Amino acid sequence: MVTQSEENYLKTIYHLGKQGVEAVSTNAIAEQMETKASSVTDMVKKLAEKDLANYVKYQGVSLTKVGRLTAASVIRKHRLWEVFLVNKLKFSWDEVHEVAEQLEHIKSEQLIDKLDEFLDFPKVDPHGDAIPDKEGNFAKISKKLLSECASGEEGIFVGVKDSSASFLQYLDKQHISLGDKIKILHREEFDQSVEIMVNSSLLNISQKTATNIYLQQK
Amino acid sequence: MVTQSEENYLKTIYHLGKQGVEAVSTNAIAEQMETKASSVTDMVKKLAEKDLANYVKYQGVSLTKVGRLTAASVIRKHRLWEVFLVNKLKFSWDEVHEVAEQLEHIKSEQLIDKLDEFLDFPKVDPHGDAIPDKEGNFAKISKKLLSECASGEEGIFVGVKDSSASFLQYLDKQHISLGDKIKILHREEFDQSVEIMVNSSLLNISQKTATNIYLQQK
DNA sequence: CTTATTTTTTAGTCTAATCTAAAAAAATAT
DNA sequence: ATATTTTTTTAGATTAGACTAAAAAATAAG
Ligand SMILES: [Mn+2]
Ligand SMILES: [Mn+2]
Ligand SMILES: [Mn+2]
Ligand SMILES: [Mn+2]
Numbered sequence: 001m002v003t004q005s006e007e008n009y010l011k012t013i014y015h016l017g018k019q020g021v022e023a024v025s026t027n028a029i030a031e032q033m034e035t036k037a038s039s040v041t042d043m044v045k046k047l048a049e050k051d052l053a054n055y056v057k058y059q060g061v062s063l064t065k066v067g068r069l070t071a072a073s074v075i076r077k078h079r080l081w082e083v084f085l086v087n088k089l090k091f092s093w094d095e096v097h098e099v100a101e102q103l104e105h106i107k108s109e110q111l112i113d114k115l116d117e118f119l120d121f122p123k124v125d126p127h128g129d130a131i132p133d134k135e136g137n138f139a140k141i142s143k144k145l146l147s148e149c150a151s152g153e154e155g156i157f158v159g160v161k162d163s164s165a166s167f168l169q170y171l172d173k174q175h176i177s178l179g180d181k182i183k184i185l186h187r188e189e190f191d192q193s194v195e196i197m198v199n200s201s202l203l204n205i206s207q208k209t210a211t212n213i214y215l216q217q218k
Numbered sequence: 219m220v221t222q223s224e225e226n227y228l229k230t231i232y233h234l235g236k237q238g239v240e241a242v243s244t245n246a247i248a249e250q251m252e253t254k255a256s257s258v259t260d261m262v263k264k265l266a267e268k269d270l271a272n273y274v275k276y277q278g279v280s281l282t283k284v285g286r287l288t289a290a291s292v293i294r295k296h297r298l299w300e301v302f303l304v305n306k307l308k309f310s311w312d313e314v315h316e317v318a319e320q321l322e323h324i325k326s327e328q329l330i331d332k333l334d335e336f337l338d339f340p341k342v343d344p345h346g347d348a349i350p351d352k353e354g355n356f357a358k359i360s361k362k363l364l365s366e367c368a369s370g371e372e373g374i375f376v377g378v379k380d381s382s383a384s385f386l387q388y389l390d391k392q393h394i395s396l397g398d399k400i401k402i403l404h405r406e407e408f409d410q411s412v413e414i415m416v417n418s419s420l421l422n423i424s425q426k427t428a429t430n431i432y433l434q435q436k
Numbered sequence: 437c438t439t440a441t442t443t444t445t446t447a448g449t450c451t452a453a454t455c456t457a458a459a460a461a462a463a464t465a466t
Numbered sequence: 467a468t469a470t471t472t473t474t475t476t477a478g479a480t481t482a483g484a485c486t487a488a489a490a491a492a493t494a495a496g
Contacts, residue, residue: 005483026444039484041445046482058444058491089332099326108317114307223453244474257454259475264452276461276474439496446489455480464471 002052004105007074008033009043010052013063014071020063023054029061072136078104079125080115086126087119093126093178094168127168128159128178128214144217146182146194147210154183155215157198162212174203182215220270222323225292226251227261228270231281232289238281241272247279290354296322297343298333304344305337311344311396312386345386346377346396346432362435364400364412365428372401373433375416380430392421400433 002010010020012032017024026044030037044061047053052067063071081103085091091099116122123139124130130138143158157180160167171177176198185202186195192207205213220228228238230250235242244262248255262279265271270285281289299321303309309317334340341357342348348356361376375398378385389395394416403420404413410425423431 003482027442035483036485037444038446038486042483085329089329089336091328091332095328099324099329102324102326106317106320108320110309110313111303111307111317114309118307221452245472253453254455255474256456256476260453437496439494441492441494443492444490447487448485449487450483450485452482453480454482455478457477457479459476460474462471462473464469466467466469 002050002070005043006047006050006052007070007105009040009047010063010067010071011074011078013053013061014068014075017062020068020071023060023062025060069136072132073134074104076132076134076136077106077112079129079131080112080119080122082125082127083119083122083131084115087122092168092172093163094165094172096126097163097165124159126178127163129163142216143214145211146184146196146205146213146215147192147207149184149215149217151184151187153217154181155217156180157182157213158216159214160212161214167209167212170209174205175199175201176203176213182213220268220288223261224265224268224270225288225323227258227265228281228285228289229292229296231271231279232286232293235280238286238289241278241280243278287354290350291352292322294350294352294354295324295330297347297349298330298337298340300343300345301337301340301349302333305340310386310390311381312383312390314344315381315383342377344396345381347381360434361432363429364402364414364423364431364433365410365425367402367433367435369402369405371435372399373435374398375400375431376434377432378430379432385427385430388427392423393417393419394421394431400431 009029012029013024014020016028016032026037026040029040029044033040044053044055047061047067048055051064052070053061053063055061078100081100082096085096085099086093122131124141128141128143130141132138141158144155145161146155149155157176157178159178160171176182180198183197184194185197188194192210193204194207194210195202195204197203227247230247231242232238234246234250244255244258247258247262251258262271262273265279265285266273269282270288271279271281273279296318299318300314303314303317304311340349342359346359346361348359350356359376362373363379364373367373375394375396377396378389394400398416401415402412403415406412410428411422412425412428413420413422415421
């Protein structure tokens with residue numbers, strides 16, 4: 001049995017280390033999970049003991065095949081629940097993370113299969129992140145950061161890199177929503193801010209904002 | 219904060235002691251929860267410490283007002299999730315209990331409010347049990363055990379007393395479903411079995427079955 | 437190549453929730 | 467009224483997960 005805490009560690013290692021393939025440092029995990037390095041060392045030993053992780057003292061952790069699959073399954077559940085909360089229960093996209101953080105640990109294959117069907121087999125969550133299938137495979141969506149687009153280029157807003165409530169609320173306030181067509185009009189050399197056209201209105205966004213918006217082109 | 223384990227104890231005490239008002243014995247709780255009496259003693263002390271229960275050594279436990287409200291809230295969540303699983307995800311009524319046992323511990327007021335609305339404010343769960351409102355009040359449904367009905371009487375099948383999977387599956391096999399009209403034709407003195415009419419077909423049910431079926435009359 | 441700094445691990449505590457075995461109290465039976 | 471049985475509590479251990487402080491290893495600077 002994989003505990004809730006183990007699942008949270010697996011998810012973090014998965015995210016930090018390119019799907020858990022690259023070795024991740026103890027400190028990186030501790031920082032991400034807001035816990036102490038010594039706690040991470042303990043847990044990482046346990047994951048290795050259970051053959052969910054590869055761990056060599058002082059050399060970081062990566063995930064085994066089983067570990068990766070387990071992590072992907074948790075991520076799948078997290079994102080499906082987020083879709084449920086937004087599409088069915090009318091949560092807004094900045095309110096769902098905490099609740100999904102709990103729901104992702106509910107243990108029932110049947111539940112997730114039926115939820116997936118009920119939601120009509122969504123491929124992305126409310127933040128534009130891909131939902132892995134049961135085998136842990138992601139549909140590769142080609143997307144590019146707005147900050148990397150040249151002026152004149154345009155694309156559809158399909159995802160956010162930062163999905164903190166504050167950023168999502170900022171986007172709401174600016175009336176920038178997933179699915180909108182965005183055109184890059186001008187990039188200011190001085191501060192890297194960008195002038196864009198969204199919903200036929202002009203907007204100026206900071207460099208920080210531009211590095212957190214994904215566009216899909218053509 | 220009330221832990222998951224504490225919530226489970228509160229729920230059990232609530233069910234065993236007439237909504238937690240009557241004192242419940244340590245052994246009764248232990249048996250119900252399939253744990254040891256010594257574990258119950260420990261937990262009960264903790265609940266008393268947190269002002270969720272009234273506990274006097276050797277005299278059993280009852281719930282405080284806050285304890286009762288907390289228990290009712292967990293039961294509310296459990297039953298709302300059961301409705302969701304059956305009505306929306308198409309689980310059958312014998313499959314939902316275990317999953318609801320986990321879902322009932324998800325912490326989010328907003329989630330439950332929105333779920334309640336999404337389900338159209340149901341008053342009973344898939345087993346005919348009343349769903350308490352946010353204040354912990356149950357809509358009193360007048361229902362009577364089939365075993366207590368005289369021959370000639372009839373009523374609508376509105377609930378089960380035993381909601382074990384095996385009993386529910388037995389009812390499915392006999393094509394007896396919630397909402398069916400049942401008429402008592404004859405009670406056999408010898409073994410207390412009952413001949414009934416359901417869906418215009420004759421059926422003979424055991425005494426045990428009869429004591430687990432609730433009818434609503436007129 | 438040493439010394440200093442940073443990172444990681446170990447050692448030792450702590451809390452929550454469980455258990456077994458033994459002691460104490462309460463209930464039942466002679 | 468005493469002895470027996472049952473119930474409940476206590477005492478002591480165990481496991482998971484987290485923490486602090488100290489030791490050890492790895493990395494970076496001079
Ligand atoms: Mn989580
Ligand atoms: Mn998301
Ligand atoms: Mn439960
Ligand atoms: Mn039920």
